[in-house]
Amino acid sequence: MSRSADRAAKNEELFREVNSNIAQLEEGFGHERRLELLCECERVLCHEGLKIDLSAYADARSSPLRFFVLPGHEDPEIEKVVLRTPNYLVVEKGGEAAREILDDE
Secondary structure, three states: OOHHHHHHHHHHHHHHHHHHHHHHHHHHHHOOOOEEEEEEOOOOOOOOEEEHHHHHHHHHHHOOOOEEEOOOOOOOOEEEEEEEOOEEEEEEOHHHHHHHHHOOO
């Protein structure tokens, strides 16, 4: 994996972890409707937010290969869109990117 690809992957993992912590806190406080999360795209400078229903969050998190990104932030070379909404996409990593994620688990 190239240096920039490695940096992008670390960025995705970081925001996924941040979002997981946000979801846990929201559930702990009894907020069950919508989560305000960060885009989990590979763009190092992206810090944009998105709103997701808690149930959609739980569905997507059933796979470690799925990430939430804003429309237009997907990378068709390494991921496919598995859910498209007006406000966000759920993408699933494939190929080498998927193997890297699964190896880290």
